[in-house]
Every structure is written in structure tokens, then in C-alpha cells.
Amino acid sequence: MDSSYCFVCGPKNPKSLGFKVFFENGIAKAYYSFAPEYQGWKEVIHGGLIATVLDEIMAYAVGQIGPALTTHLNVTFRSVLHPNEKVLITGWIEEQTRRKAKTRAEMQRLSDNKLIASAEGVSLFVKP
Template sequence: MEKELIRDNFCFVCGKDNPKGMHLSFQKLEDRVYAKFSLSHYYQGYENVIHGGIIALILDEAMAYLQTYEERFLTGKLTVKYHAPLLAGEEVEVFAEVKEDRKRFKVTRAEIVRVSDRKKIAEAEALMFILKEKE
């Protein structure tokens, strides 16, 4: 039995109703999504360095935001490459786009860049499986 995916505004990354969430606000642009943010030391691994798992989580969420009302995505495979540490309090931007559009899946990519000098912090590619909405 297929379980319906329900949006309840409690997503850890973007849910406005989650009191322990990050509350990132993604914007849909023409062919990509975008968010600007900074993270506090609550998300660190080493002192003042944001945990790599949190970075992967944000990249994955940005790529999931590429979905439409007709399609829902589930991550099938996520590959992350780290370029530089993300420090607590640094202002960064995340961008995501569809690289390849197939019938049953999409290949997506995302990157996080530091606002001050445009240095790439991390990038990811994902295989996103498409779940068609029930009619």
C-alpha cells in the first residue's frame, strides 16, 4: 500500500511550525530554487564548524524543493562533495537545479556558497525518484 506524502509544515529544514527547526525559506526562481541563511553553533560538529551532515541535509532539502504540485520527489541517492568548512554565523546561499529530467526520476544538483567571497562550501548531486500525485 502506497503511503500519501502529507505536508504538515513541520520539516526540520523549512517547516515554520517546527520550534527546533532551521526555518530556511526557499524561493523558486525560473529554473532553480534558492535560500540565503546562516546557522548558529547549535548545528556544529567541531567548535564553530557546522556539522557535515547538516550541510548534506540542506543540500538534499534544496533539491527536494525543485518538485512541483504534480510531482513529489524522494531522494534515491545523494552524493556530497565538501570544499571548505562552513563556520557558525557565516552567511551562505544554497542553489539547486534539475540537471536531467527523465520519466521516473530526475538528476538534480545543489551547491552552497559563502556570500562574502562566493567560495563554494559544498556541492551535491542527487537521483530523485518521482512520485506522481494520486488523481
């Protein structure tokens, strides 16, 4: 599946967040910091964007197996994230069957290792 125009990671999308993912031991990872343009309340990054990048990192984890679409996403917010704070986002597969994968993700602030948010998801494998 072509993701070159993806809102989160697409290199051909001029409004993409520019999210860059790498892998370590099968775990999808990305470092990121949100610009002030992505705040909701003053000095607070919008939770919808945090949920978006957690979904994205889980999609990358599942993408190692094959193309899939998110069917369920549950996000728990733990702490406020401010603009320009650098975070590490990680995503991995918890369980997998022939048809679907259960995934988890976390976003952790690098300056104090505080957990910003965590997510659980289910992705359904699709034919390319």
C-alpha cells in the same frame, strides 16, 4: 505531500531550521546561516547539516515538477563553514525522465563567494 512539520523548512515544527526557499528562473535558492548550536568541531558547522540543506534545496527544485523522494545523494565538501556565516544554497534539475530527476546543488559563502559544498542527487517521483 505535506511538509509543514519538516525539520528543515516546516513552519509548524518548533525545532525547524526555518529554511526559506525562493525560485529564480526555475532554480531553487535559499539564503541561510547556521547558528553555533549546529557545529561539529569547534567553529565548524556539522557536515551532516550541510548535506541536509543541499538535499532539501534539490527536493524543492524537483518539487516544482511533482512530489519525489531522494534515492541517491552524493556530497563533496570543499571548504569549512563557520557559525553565522551567510551562504547561498542553489538547487536545480540536470536531467529528468518520467520516473526520476537527476539534480545538483551548491552552497556558496557570500562574504568571499567560496564554494563550501556541492551535491548530486537522484529523486524518484511518487504519487501524492
